[in-house]
Amino acid sequence: MRATLDFLLNDWLAVESLTARARFADHSRETFAAVLDTCQKIAREKFAPFNRLVDTEEPRFDGQRVHLPRATHDALGAYVGSGMLAASQDYGLGGMQLPCVVEMAGNAFFFKASVAMAGYSMLTAGNANLLMAHGTPAQIECFASNEFAGRWFGSMCLSEPQAGSSLSDVATRAVPDGAAFEQDPLGARYRLKGNKMWISGGEHELTENIVHLVLAKIAGEDGKLPPGAKGISLFIVPKLLVEWGGAEVPAGPGPFADFAEGEGAMRRAILTERNDVALAGLNHKLGYRGITNTLLNFGEGRFKPRGQAGAVGYLVGQPGDGLRCMFHFMNEARIGVGLGAVMLGYAGYEASLDYAKQRTQGRPIGPGGKDANAPQVALIEHADIKRMLLAQKSYVEGGLALALYCARLVDEQKSGTAEASAEAALLLQMLTPIAKSWPSEWCLEANSLAIQVHGGYGYTRDFAVEQHWRDNRLNMIHEGTHGIQALDLLGRKVLMNGGAGLALLRGRVGATVERAAAVDGLADHADALDAALSQLGHATQAAWATGRPQDALANATPYLQAFGHVVLAWVWLELALAARAGLDTDGARGEAFYQGKLAAARYFFHYELPKIDAWLAVVASRDSTCRDADASWF
Known part of the structure; x- marks a missing residue:
C-alpha cells in the first residue's frame, strides 16, 4: 500500500507543491514521508496486532463502568503521542500545520490496521474541527484545544430511538438554565433532556472527559418544541462539567502521559462534577466492535449537576x-x-x-x-x-x-x-x-x-x-445511509446554484478526457468516459423533466451508483495518465507497478463503467416500479 500511497501523493497530486504556500512552508517531501513512516509504524505495532482482540473482547458494561481491552488504551495513547489528532491545526494549538491530504494519508494506516479503534480519534478530530468553525473563543480554548491534545475525546449525538435518520423529528429538549443562562463564560447555558441512540465513543474511560455535541430543540414559552429541522440547535454537553476561567494551571499528566512529551500545555479547564449524562446500554454490533456504541440518556436525573436535574449544555452558534x-x-x-x-x-x-x-x-x-x-x-x-x-x-x-x-x-x-x-x-x-x-x-x-x-x-x-x-x-x-446520500446528490447537489457544481465537475472530467485522448492506449478510455458523462447529463435532465421530486427521486440510488462509477472512471483515467508518465520516464517504482495501475484502469473501463447503462435507464425513464409498489404487495 505504501508504494501506491506515495504514487498518489507525489506522482498524481503533487503534494510537494503545497510547500510553496506560507502555511506549509516549514514542510517538505521528506517531512511528509516522515509523518507517513511514523503512522505506518504505530499502526503496525499498536493497532493491527490487536484488531481481532478488540473484535472478540468487545466493550463490556458492568452497570458502573465500560471496560475495554488494555490494547485499546495503548493504541490510542500512541496515536495521541504522535500528534496526529492536531496534525493539520495551527502551531498555536499544538498542531503541525500539515496539509489535510497528508493527514488523511497518515490516518489511512490506522483505518486499515483497526478501523474501530481509529474511530475514537476520527470522532474527536471532527468534533474539535466543528468547534473551531462555529464555537466561541472560550469554547475553542476550553473544549477543542483539550481534544486536539488528546486529554478529552469527543462524540456526535444526532440520532434518537424514535427518529433514526429523520433529524427533524428529534425530541431532545433544551431549556435555559435559569439565572446561569447568560452568565457562564462558556456560552449560553441550557439544561437538556432526551435520549440519543447509536452514539459511537459515547462512554469510555480512555480520557478524563468526553465532549458530546448534541442536537436538541429549544422549547418555546409554551413548552412546545418547534417543528421541523429549522428548530434544531447544537449544544456542547461534557461528561464532566468544567470550571473555566481564572489563572492558568498546569494541565497535569493526563491519561496518555506515558506517550506524550513534556508535562502538557497550560489550561484553565478544571473538571468538577458528573454531568447528567448516563449510559443506558451498549449496542452489540455485527462489526466495528472495538469502539463503544451507546444509548445515552440526557437529563434523566441519575446525576444532578449543581443540584438540579438536566444535562448542562452550552449553545454552539445561534438557536436553530x-x-x-x-x-x-x-x-x-x-x-x-x-x-x-x-x-x-x-x-x-x-x-x-x-x-x-x-x-x-x-x-x-x-x-x-x-x-x-x-x-x-x-x-x-x-x-x-x-x-x-x-x-x-x-x-x-x-x-x-x-x-x-x-x-x-x-x-x-x-x-x-x-x-x-x-x-x-x-x-x-x-x-x-x-x-x-x-x-x-x-x-x-x-x-x-x-x-x-x-x-x-x-x-x-x-x-x-x-x-x-x-x-x-x-x-x-x-x-447518512446510502439512500440519504442518493437523495442529497440528485435532490440537492446537482441542482444547487443552477447546476454550477455539476457543470464544474463536467469541466474537470472533460479536461481529463481531452488529455487522455491524445495518449496512445488511453484514447478508447477517454471516449468511453466522454460518452458516460453525456449519458449522465441526459439522465439528470430527464429525471427532473416533470419538475416533480417524486418522479426524479424514486430512482435516486441507481443515479448515485451511476454517478459514482462515472467519477471513479474519471479518477482511474487520471491515474492511468500518471502511470503512463511513469512508464515513459522509467519511473523508480518499476514497470510492474505502473502496468498494474493500467490493468486496473482497463478493468474498470471494461467491466465496471458499462454498468451505468442499466442504472441510468430507470433514472432517465423515471421508472415508477418502486414508487408505485403498494405496501400490501409485499
Missing part, C-alpha cells in the same frame, strides 16, 4: 442553527467513513492477494484441456481469481485516490487563491456524497471478493477477511 453547524462535522465524517471503507477493502485485498499467491489449487487449461499429472498452480494463475483481484484493486485503489483528492480539495479551499478556493469548495460539495457512498458499497464488495478468493477458509474466523466484511457493512449505514 444546529444542523448547519453539525453538517460541518458530518461532511468531514462522511469523507472519513469513505476512507475507512476503502482501507477495510484494502486490508481484504492484500490478504486475498497474499493467499492467492501462496495457495496452490487446480491446474491450468492448455490447448488439450487440463493435465491431471501436472503440478497444481497458485490460485493467482487462474483467470477468474485474477478477475476478482483486479476488481478489488480497482475498487480500493480508486477509492483511496478519491478520498485523497477530496482532502486535496480541502487544502485548496483553505490555502488557495480566492477563485481556486471557491471552486474547490463547490467541487467538494458535489463529491462528498460519492466519497462516502461509493467506497461503502464497492469496497464492501471488495471484502466479499476477498472472502471468495479464500474459498471456505474465508468464511471462517481463522482468517481476517470475514471481520473486514463485518466491519465494512456498517459504512453504508452510518453518517
Whole structure:
C-alpha cells in the first residue's frame, strides 16, 4: 500500500507543491514521508496486532463502568503521542500545520490496521474541527484545544430511538438554565433532556472527559418544541462539567502521559462534577466492535449537576442553527467513513492477494484441456481469481485516490487563491456524497471478493477477511445511509446554484478526457468516459423533466451508483495518465507497478463503467416500479 500511497501523493497530486504556500512552508517531501513512516509504524505495532482482540473482547458494561481491552488504551495513547489528532491545526494549538491530504494519508494506516479503534480519534478530530468553525473563543480554548491534545475525546449525538435518520423529528429538549443562562463564560447555558441512540465513543474511560455535541430543540414559552429541522440547535454537553476561567494551571499528566512529551500545555479547564449524562446500554454490533456504541440518556436525573436535574449544555452558534453547524462535522465524517471503507477493502485485498499467491489449487487449461499429472498452480494463475483481484484493486485503489483528492480539495479551499478556493469548495460539495457512498458499497464488495478468493477458509474466523466484511457493512449505514446520500446528490447537489457544481465537475472530467485522448492506449478510455458523462447529463435532465421530486427521486440510488462509477472512471483515467508518465520516464517504482495501475484502469473501463447503462435507464425513464409498489404487495 505504501508504494501506491506515495504514487498518489507525489506522482498524481503533487503534494510537494503545497510547500510553496506560507502555511506549509516549514514542510517538505521528506517531512511528509516522515509523518507517513511514523503512522505506518504505530499502526503496525499498536493497532493491527490487536484488531481481532478488540473484535472478540468487545466493550463490556458492568452497570458502573465500560471496560475495554488494555490494547485499546495503548493504541490510542500512541496515536495521541504522535500528534496526529492536531496534525493539520495551527502551531498555536499544538498542531503541525500539515496539509489535510497528508493527514488523511497518515490516518489511512490506522483505518486499515483497526478501523474501530481509529474511530475514537476520527470522532474527536471532527468534533474539535466543528468547534473551531462555529464555537466561541472560550469554547475553542476550553473544549477543542483539550481534544486536539488528546486529554478529552469527543462524540456526535444526532440520532434518537424514535427518529433514526429523520433529524427533524428529534425530541431532545433544551431549556435555559435559569439565572446561569447568560452568565457562564462558556456560552449560553441550557439544561437538556432526551435520549440519543447509536452514539459511537459515547462512554469510555480512555480520557478524563468526553465532549458530546448534541442536537436538541429549544422549547418555546409554551413548552412546545418547534417543528421541523429549522428548530434544531447544537449544544456542547461534557461528561464532566468544567470550571473555566481564572489563572492558568498546569494541565497535569493526563491519561496518555506515558506517550506524550513534556508535562502538557497550560489550561484553565478544571473538571468538577458528573454531568447528567448516563449510559443506558451498549449496542452489540455485527462489526466495528472495538469502539463503544451507546444509548445515552440526557437529563434523566441519575446525576444532578449543581443540584438540579438536566444535562448542562452550552449553545454552539445561534438557536436553530444546529444542523448547519453539525453538517460541518458530518461532511468531514462522511469523507472519513469513505476512507475507512476503502482501507477495510484494502486490508481484504492484500490478504486475498497474499493467499492467492501462496495457495496452490487446480491446474491450468492448455490447448488439450487440463493435465491431471501436472503440478497444481497458485490460485493467482487462474483467470477468474485474477478477475476478482483486479476488481478489488480497482475498487480500493480508486477509492483511496478519491478520498485523497477530496482532502486535496480541502487544502485548496483553505490555502488557495480566492477563485481556486471557491471552486474547490463547490467541487467538494458535489463529491462528498460519492466519497462516502461509493467506497461503502464497492469496497464492501471488495471484502466479499476477498472472502471468495479464500474459498471456505474465508468464511471462517481463522482468517481476517470475514471481520473486514463485518466491519465494512456498517459504512453504508452510518453518517447518512446510502439512500440519504442518493437523495442529497440528485435532490440537492446537482441542482444547487443552477447546476454550477455539476457543470464544474463536467469541466474537470472533460479536461481529463481531452488529455487522455491524445495518449496512445488511453484514447478508447477517454471516449468511453466522454460518452458516460453525456449519458449522465441526459439522465439528470430527464429525471427532473416533470419538475416533480417524486418522479426524479424514486430512482435516486441507481443515479448515485451511476454517478459514482462515472467519477471513479474519471479518477482511474487520471491515474492511468500518471502511470503512463511513469512508464515513459522509467519511473523508480518499476514497470510492474505502473502496468498494474493500467490493468486496473482497463478493468474498470471494461467491466465496471458499462454498468451505468442499466442504472441510468430507470433514472432517465423515471421508472415508477418502486414508487408505485403498494405496501400490501409485499
